[in-house]
Amino acid sequence: MASVIQCTVPLFSNSQSSPSSAYSTCDVPCLHFNSPSHKNLDFQVFPKRVLFYPKKRSICKSGLDEVSAVEPPPTPKLDDKSKAELIGSLKIKLLSTVSGLNKGLAATEDDLQKADVIAKEIEEAGGPVDLSVDLDKLQGRWKLIYSSAFSSRTLGGSRPGPPTGRLLPITLGQVFQRIDILSKDFDNIVELELGAPWPIPPVEVTATLAHKFELTGTSSVKIVFEKTTVKTTGNLSQIPPLEIPQLPDALRPSTNRGSGDFDVTYLDSDIRITRGDRGELRVFVIS
Structure with a gap:
């Protein structure tokens, strides 16, 4: 022994x-x-x-x-107050970074990297999003203030779309998302100004791309396109809205069906950050 x-x-x-x-x-x-x-x-x-x-x-x-x-003691975590203060300062930093980029249309490669880094800091500080618990926070009308995809200088972002500043200038106005969690409606609302040869004044229109949405994960959303409605505004607001018919499936491009998937990576009562299925970073504020 x-x-x-x-x-x-x-x-x-x-x-x-x-x-x-x-x-x-x-x-x-x-x-x-x-x-x-x-x-x-x-x-x-x-x-x-x-x-x-x-x-x-x-x-x-x-x-x-x-x-x-014996293991060393773990690193202490931030309490709720310190966490809220950190996220608040990061949100102000992100909004000030993207505020002068015309929703991303004027963003340079350096601007894209700066916005992405700050967004990741907010996502890390906020932790995982669980829409099964916080679905009500999606409800409302959200204003797009930044999309990394618009740096491509097309309204389709990383998908095919009409160019801006060409022979037929298209000026992008405000962009909104209107979400109804009860009816599952998910509408992209885009204000546009269509240029015309002089002396015809530009035509102002609002295009509404109607979708239905469903949750495909704790933070993942899938939207399915239904229809597009165009309504003139300004001096031609008396014209009734026009629903644009869809192309037959055989003629419709497989890469531009108006549907897609995205992840909600940060969400609170006044700001929402999403990352699309093609890597687009989008920042919205409640309006």
Whole structure:
């Protein structure tokens, strides 16, 4: 039967460690003998397996059955007040970064990276979004203030769409999303100004792209296109709205069916951040 003796146990494998820091002495049951083939090495055989972890300031606990290392204390988490203050300052930083980019149409590559970095900080601070619990926060009319996809200088973003500033200028006005969680309506509302040859004044229209939405995950949303309605505004507001018929399925481009998926990566009572199925970062504020 093995007796309880004092054993010198290596804690670190780093050959540069000093003898005092690389070894710890514990009273544990073990067998000690010298190897005849290695005169300078001492071998110790433990009746039970002993595990040591090379962590800083580990404390060796000894007993008859086991030897273990005490983990360092975890990093303290922010309390609710500190977390809210952090998110509030990051939201102000994000809004000030994208406010002068004309919803992303004027964004440079550097602007895109800055907005993405701040958005990720907000997403990390806010934690995962669970729409099964916070679905009511989607309700309302949201104003788009930034889309990374608009840096492509087309209204379709990363999808095919009409260009801006060409032979037939199209000026993008306000963009909204109107969401009704009861009827599952999800409407993209776009204000446009269509240029015309002089002396004809520009035509102002509002296009409503109607969708239905469904949740496909705790933070994932799928929208399915239904129809597009165009209504003139300004001097021609008396003209009734016009519903644009859909092309037959055989003629409709497979990459531009008006449907898509996106993840809600941050959501509270006044701001929403989403990331689309093609990597688009979008920032909305409640209106």
